[in-house]
Amino acid sequence: MAKKVICLFDVDGTLTDPRQSIKPQVEKFLLGTVKKEFDLAVVGGSDLNKLKEQLGGKSMFEKYKYVFAENGLIAFKDGKQLRTETLQSMIGEEQLQDFINFCLKYISELHLPFKRGTFIEFRSGMLNISPVGRNCTQEERIQFYEYDLENQIRQKFIQAIKKEFPDLAFTYSIGGQISFDVFPIGWDKTYCLRHIQGYEEIHFFGDKTAEGGNDHEIYESDLTVGHRVTSPEDTVKQLKILMALTKERKEREQQSLPFPMQCA
């Protein structure tokens, strides 16, 4: 009996170039070849709209068995949305409000070369906090990023939060140019694994697998077989190897010879 296998992909840097749409040849290989052998799933850190832009709009739900946005805090199986937790249900309204109030106060006392709007964005499973404000222009983004490199605005902000809330089980992650993310410990990409049921092997493909990268925890997880990739082209290459190994294993099994699964 063949093993039931699912391939789970990070999006940026793994299936697509960062923030770009999937290339037709990559998608064709996934849907035309890989999908005949394995179920397919995607997990991104960004919101659902961004994923749709990159993976072909609504039809994304027909292409992939599971679609996970925001690390799996927004989850779909066969196009149907699954129940997940929220930040407020996790830490409680009272504490959440203390946290937000502290951040707003801190920002209000911060003097920067300039400030714009939307300082805190509330997502399903995380807060995105931007000292300069998310609706700055592309040019202002870069200016703030350079200012931040010199002055450690985001680093110092996170230190101040940790000092104020030493017991709060939050992870702080500086990504991009103007903001940092705050989310409960464990609500990294491994969060999505709780939704995946009925497989003997989950093969995860990601590009940011080193420590501190947003694929690190799920790549290292005991629940997955991890594949480190460098680009969408490398993902295709590694999938070809996995498919060849699987074919070989099937043939061996038919001859009832033991053959340990190797991971590329």
Ligand SMILES: [Mg+2]
């Ligand atoms: Mg990535």
